[in-house]
Amino acid sequence: MGEIRIPRNMFLWSMTIVYMLAFASLYVQIPGLYGNDGVSPVRPVVPGASRDWGKPLLEQLQTPPLLLGLDTQQLMELLSLLGVLLALGAATLAPLRDSVVFLALWALYLSLCQVGGDFLSLPWDNLLLEAGFLTVLIAPLNLLRNQSFRHHDALTFWLARWLLFRLTFSSGVAKLVGYSASWRDLSAVASELESQDNPTPLAWWALQLPSWLLQLAAVGVLLAQIAVPFLYFAPIRCLRLGAFYIQLAHQVVSMLTSNLSILHLLSLALSFSLLDNEHVGSWLGHPKRRKTKTWGQALVWALTLVVELGVYVLIAYAAVLLFQLQIDWEARSVSSKTAFSFQQFENLLRQVMVPSIWVGVLSLTWELVTSMLGCVCVRGCFWKLCSLVQWLVFGAAAVALFTVTMVPYTSMERASGSRVLLEVRRAHSLVERYKLVSSYAVDPAPPSHGGRIEVALEGSMDRTTWKEIQWMYKPGSMDAAAPLVALYEPRLDRQMLLAARGRAERIPWFTGLVLRILQGKKDVERLLQTDQSQYVFSKAPPTYLRARLYHFTRPDENGSSPKQWWRRVYDEDFYPIVQLGDITLEDLLSRHGLKEMLSARPTPSPDSPLARALKQARGHVEALPGPLVQWSLLATVLAVCLLKSLLSRTLGGRKSKAAPPETKAKKPKEQAPQAEKATAGAGLKAERDYTEERRQEADRSPRKRK
Structure with missing residues (x-):
């Protein structure tokens, strides 16, 4: 790897943006999710209880003497606002992109996640916490003014590349190992265009593409997530850059069809670890000057080019062999079909798992050695010692994190996972609650029968006429296109999609949602519709409520735009008809331990100056969409x-x-000898010219003619 100062700064700036968007998204939804009138309220710890320093920051703030005069909802809002302000300042001011600031951001988000329950346990939440902790190691410590000796930067930045590898490779393996047969028969892309969390209108046009092209896209996704990640550690620079552009193309296509999300931003931020200063400089219009190559350098360049082409040819050959790619020139199409079974892929994974770990070990060893050599070459005994101490600390941290990641990484394959040392497993159990490392399979499994399953809430005043409650950020109306919610994470909507694959009786927060809708709580209604005029029960809450499952599919239509964006069929009842005081509802509340928590009156809100400031901030934001x-x-x-x-x-x-006046004053002094020579030369020339003129006049005089 070359110099990585610019890519590292790009990564740090991107992480500040991700933090800012994540905290802002959560802040908007806190009252409806965790407030006193929310779906799953977080109750304070009993005052006077002994303080447990192992608890998250939020729980510690709720116990005296750190209560700050706030209730639980306001404490969560305060932590979210602090995160937004810190991230906003770090995004606009480079000196604030500091290890201390990133440590504060990580601690704030960890505290919120540890009390957030199901709504803050999404895959990208874990990814943000792990990437956020790596950012603490990657960012400079600006409290130490002298930052010229940071030879460990490439070492710590390598951890971001290893996380990117684990994220990408694990997601690709999970598609073929843990999911339905849709990825093995290459029909998953068509299914995901319907079943993904937040499909965009472009997803409808993508579904109009020929089936052979969608199957070819599935082949491309599998190659990009299983074969290409090994190029992240390639010793040849162009292979790493090629892997970066493949990752970039994959993320851009995913953004266009499934809304830009924080997961996409995190993936792009981690992919900056594949770049170097020279390549980013070419983007900015500062290409490196090309030097004339010697015959030896030209020979090395030619051999490198042959190796690069050989790698890409090998990947293409593997794709043709494993997916039986054949070109049909008459039909102008490319047919594809998997040529391996589930058991064969598991055997291949078992053979590849250990070598992939050794690839990481060799790459990390290379970074350790090159960083140490850079420290040894520092001038001055004191600065050399400081550099070596920094290298030792950060090198030990990198080796420790890499070792602990073996537990979630090898969980993809049972035989490899069983070989992990017991000491490593114990170390992983110690850091597991802090989300320092996690396992990733971020793409949800599409339904085996295609389409998507959605839960529809329907309310009624008389148990005869039922009206469906429309959501802002999930499909409902047949005539409405999927909404654009780029960068926003509607957590309740996401959990509703996951709940449709389970049973309502086993989901505590769903019963809480039903109760709050029957009670007409405004904070929960704003999660469904920010504009109260669009909420069907804005004037009075429904007397009866039920939930039904519908199977959504895209209609088979041709043309520039669809007449209907969705087509749905009733599947089954998801939740029984209930009303306030209903025996069924009371039984479900008691079963989940929610009866006392949701039915009890919340304590009066504090009236401290900080509490009033938080109320004013909430008043400005509560009517705005996330x-x-x-x-x-x-x-x-x-x-x-x-x-x-x-x-x-x-x-x-x-x-x-x-600047020019200074240079003009200096030039006469520097060029004085040259000026004297020029003056002397001009004088000699003038003297010769004068002598020649006198000679010509003498020739023309009368005396000369006589």
Whole structure:
């Protein structure tokens, strides 16, 4: 790897943006999810209880003497707002992209996740916590002003590359090992265009593509997530850059069809670990000057090019062999079919697992050695000692994290997982609650019969006429296109999609949601519809409520736009008809231990100055949609960065204009001998010219003619 200062700064800035969007998204939804009138309220710890320093920050703040005069909802809002402000400041001010700031952001988000339950246990939450902890190691410690000796930067930045490898490779393996047969028969792309969390209108047009092309896209996804990740550690630079662009293309296509999400931003941020200063400089219009190659360098370049082409040819050959790719020139199509069984893939995975670990070991060893050599070459005994101490600390941290990741990484294959040392498993159990490492299979399994299963809530006043409750961020109406919710994470909507694959009796928060809708709690209604005029029971809550399962599919239509975006068929009842005081509802509340928690009156809100400030902030935001809040923050960051760039260019231009007088004053002194020589030469020339003129006049005089 070459110099990585610019890619590292890109990664740090991207992480500040991800943190800002994640905290803002959660802040908007806290009252409806965790508030006193929310779906799953978080109750405070009994005052006077002994403090447990192993508990998350939020629970510790709820016990005296750190109560701060706030209730539980306001404490969560305070932590979220602190996270937004810290991330906003770090995104606009480079000195704040510091290890201490990133440690504070990680601690705040960890505290919220540990009390958030199901709504804060999504795969990208775990990914953000693991990537956030790596950011603490990657970011500089600006409290130490002298930052010229950071030879361990490449070592810590390598951890981001290893996380990217685990994320990508694990997701690809899970598609063929743990999911339905849709990936093995290459029909999963068509299924995911319907079943993914937040499909965009572009997903409908993608479904109109020929089936052979969608199957070919499935082959491309499997290759990008299983074969290409090994190129992340390739010693040849162009192979790593090629892997970066493949990852970028995969993420862009996924964004266009499933809404831009924080998971996509995290994947892109981690992929910056594959870049170097030279390549990013070419993006910015500062390409490296090409030097004339010697015959030896030209020979090495030619051999490298042959190896690169050989690698890509090998991947293409493996794709043709494993997926039986054949071109039909008459039909102008490419047929594809998996040529391996489930058992054969498991055997291949068993053979590849150990070598893949050794690839990581060799790559990490290379980074350790090169970083140590850089420390040894530092001038001065004191600075050399400081560099070696830093290398030792960060090297030990990198080796420890890499070792602990063996537990979740080898969980994909049982035989390899059983060989992990007991000491490593114990170390993993110690750090597991802090989400330092996790296992990843981020793509949900599509239904085996295609389409998507959705839960529809229906309310009634008389148990005869039923009206369906429409949601902002999930499919419901047949005539409405899927909403654009880029960057926003509607957590209740996401959990509703997951709940449709289970049973309502086993999901405590769903019973809480039913109760809050029957009670007409405004905080919960805002999760469903921010605009109260769009909420069907805005004037009065329903007397009866039920939930039904529907099977959604895309209609088979041709044309530039569909007449109907969805087609649905009733599947079965998901939740029985209930009303307030109903025996069935009371039984479910008691079964989940929610009766006392949801029915009890919340304690009066504190009236401290901080509590009043939080109420005012909530009053400004509660009527705004979540995506609008996030895009406003992002626009603010971009505007500040643009203004700083313009100011730096303007000030730089003024300095360059003020510089010439100094150079003019120095040039006469530096070039005095040359000026004297030039003056002497001019004098001799003038004297010769004068002598020639006098000679010509003498020839023309009368005396000369006589």
